[in-house]
Amino acid sequence: MPDTQIQQIVELGYGGNERLMMNMGPQHPSSHGVFRMILALEGETVVGVDAVIGYLHRCHEKLGETLTYVQYPSIASKTDYVAAMTSELAYVSAVERIAKIEVPRRAQYLRVIAAELQRIASHCLWLGTWCLDMGGALGGGATVFLYTIREREMVLDRLEELTGARLLYGFHQVGGTRYDIPAGWDAKVRETVGFIERRIDEYEAMLERNTFFVARTQGVGVISRELAQAVGVSGPLIRGSGVNYDVRRAEPYSSYADFDFVVPVETAGDCYARYRVRMVEFRQSIRIVRQALDGLPAGPISSRPGVKSVGQVRVPKGEGYARVEGARGEVGCYLVSDGGPKPYRMKWRGASFSNLAVLPHIVPGHKVADVVAIMGSVDPVFGEVDR
């Protein structure tokens, strides 16, 4: 039966149930971008989900083949535009791996600071939009959203001072970073993270002591340990399901081995567990930022200073895969080089893409209201899903 017909009829089930096909998205207040879910409902209960992606496809991987190693990092930001720093980092790390380029320690530390600030900003947006999903734009959710946006703004201000941009940075380049920190930035960052640290306490007080919030999240959207591993989710989702896996720990890159931080793990696997994981990550990111600022070594910020023209980065024949722990999970970039100034082939492993694949497994059986709560707890960014 063609798709369009299904959506317009009410199917009468033989079990005395009426099924309603409801189209949620791609334009829907809580589709987090452009995502379409075709829900099969029995009353309020979801019995089936058909997830449709691809509304934001921009041929990113083809685009990567047409741009040089100097040009592409700025475009890499646009895969996961909410956490642009990590995608850039994945791309340049893959190039560095093929070409065996050393990155100066100062640049490694700067990359860590940028990545962790980015994680804070991204989690701020996640918390706000997730609460919007559950509380509505005309309710308590909007209050949390406006609070978190206020804090995200402070982080974006710091990143703007660092790179001149607020959303898509172009901070990383092959061999190091493009910019060094401006004068007085160190103190400002410390002030910002200290402020956010105090605010996180307020969010926790506002949400965890709120019976309704707990009722909406605990036991909802449970991803079992087995399911998490079978589907291949990563980031806060897999850590919320009891698997202690973090790329920063499992395969330290960019001198993450120097820093002392805790990888939070929760075993419940529900929305609340994922929320707890991210709340701890907030604090751990702040810790890492502080340590990196304390131990920031002197020296050059790039092993290839002055690389400006597009043909200057030449990469030998070979292939390489680099992965980093983004705000949403493992972001990987696979590159094949044929020795020219542009990659022969590239492939992204988007964290949101793999995480989103878990939805059809966990949504059926929940109420319509839970669909948006689960969706928000997965925290997808569709730039990264569709690429």
Next chain:
Amino acid sequence: MALPPVAWHALVAFVVLNAVVLLVTYVTLLERKFAARMQSRIGPYYVGRPHGWLQPIADALKLMIKEDIVPAAADRGVYNLAPVVFLVPCMLIFATIPFAPGLGVADLNIGVLFFLAVSSLEIVGLFMGGWGSNNKYALLSAMRAVNQIISYDLPFVFAALVPVLLAGSLQMSAIVDAQQGLAFVFYPVLGQLAFVAYLVATLAAENRVPFDILEAESELVAGFRVEYSGMKFALIQLGEYAHMLGTSFLGALLFLGGWLGPGPAWLGPFWFLGKALLIFLIVTWVRWSFVRIRVDQILAISWKLLLPATLVLLLATGLVVATRGAGGV
């Protein structure tokens, strides 16, 4: 020159109706400013600088000149009638509210009963809107509406009956008079519990967060009014806020002593308005602090907690009144 009674009543009704509409318009501004404060924003500002005093008027004008769209597949009759059916009961409840002794459209001897009966009629309009729109979001919302109103009208009525029992009358002015010495909210235990139950049930009856599953804009987009635009949308909005204000007035009457308060008698209506707005602000405060709960949780709260609790409360009140006698404190 004395007016004939019919003309007099018509005049009073006209004045009250317009006053209510004006009040409702400005209550939206109050809520927006209050919410803005909570969220560290400014809220309406530019229209009617410096505090957005003209914003409600601008909104009303904007809604009036918007295109009125009727979906092609809608049930036209039901769809067009629904906003009116929704609005009328919401406005009618103000008929029985006395704003001061003798100042009101009709101080019926069954005022509270009339109020409760009429205010629950709004559900018909809601359901018509959700059904007539021929939209799946609206349909789901209409189903939720019926579920919710049926579940919460009972606790709402039981909570409102506690002061009625204590005062020994269904007439609103008599209930206020009975609170001469002590407002019922200060009545030991019974009054306070009933007030809390009343507030919770009010939230649900008004479809406010955390019980706003009808509107649920993150799930059902805008619920039963997703297809409404222009003036029809404005009517629904007006009805919703009128209902909210009406229940706030009723709460002020039943629990906070209505127009009673220190100062000369002419201050009475202002006391009354102030108390009603206080209740309205409490409801707003709750709205902007909580997340929405799920439909099954809402039903569970009502049937498993609120309904038994209010029943026991009513029974206890009955026992107290039986031993002590009704009328006053």
